Amino acid sequence: MIDFSVLDDPAWHALTTDQAALGQRNGAAARFRAELTPIGGLARYDAEAFAELRPLVAPEDAVGLVSATHYRVPADWEVLQAVPVFQMVCEAAQPIPDIVPVQLTAADAEAALELATATEPGPFRTGTLGMGRYFGLRSEDGRLMAMTGERMQLGQLTEVSAVCTWPEFRGRGLAKALVSYVSALIAADGRVPFLHVKTENAGAIALYEKLGFAVRKELTFTVVRPR
Known part of the structure; x- marks a missing residue:
């Protein structure tokens, strides 16, 4: 349990x-x-x-x-x-999507940081790729179009994080494919995927619900620093 x-x-x-x-x-x-x-x-x-x-x-x-x-x-x-x-949790079975992404490495850190900085999926820094398995999809010219990966891990739970796509590549189902792929990997490990999404982001919430995620609870992400 x-x-x-x-x-x-x-x-x-x-x-x-x-x-x-x-x-x-x-x-x-x-x-x-x-x-x-x-x-x-x-x-x-x-x-x-x-x-x-x-x-x-x-x-x-x-x-x-x-x-x-x-x-x-x-x-x-x-x-x-x-x-x-x-905070959304997915206890449903996750099918592997047809699109197979590439696993990102330290060599992709700069491109990943540039994408995350431009699209603001949540906190992302130069070493974030070292927190888990991150995957991306590239355009024909090699540009990183979209990415998603794993961040926090606790007990039997793993967080899906950094779901982001460059604006010019949106509408192609890239985020759906990536979240499906990462969630399926997590489920294959015997763990349950969860994620966090801004309450105002209706489009992303609808996508996650289609993939089997359900809202568990509302939390607050508070950024603080010492005065």
Whole structure:
């Protein structure tokens, strides 16, 4: 029986289980290494936990917290962004799509970062490809048209992340093929795929629902930095 409650604070549980080696921890606070992603998590949302998070955040850097918990950010922290997101889970069987993407490597980091920066699918940095298996689809001239991959892993759950396509290549079903492919790989590993999507992104939500994802809960992605 899968314990879906860990998804209320997915980063904290990933950083204290499957992906502990990818991050740093200080008491009730943890975060992934800065070159991988700015995401972090807290065991609880109080002043003491935020104080323990502070030494993990370099000057001029920020950290993103994704949680179902409603809390007040301490006065010595600045809120840069607070975005409501739906957390969607797929327990349905995933067929392998006809389109087979290529697995991205460190050599693709620059092209992947350029795509993510232009389309803003969520936090993405130069080392994000090192968090899991990422895949892309290329045009005939070799350009990376679209990509999707795995980010957080915890228990029997793996996050589908960085779903993005250059605007000029949209409408071809590339995102659908990539999400289907990555979700099928996750399911083949005996794990359940989940993802996060902005609550305002009706088009993406409709696509994910067609692929068997269902909204589990609304969370907030809050980006904060020490004052």
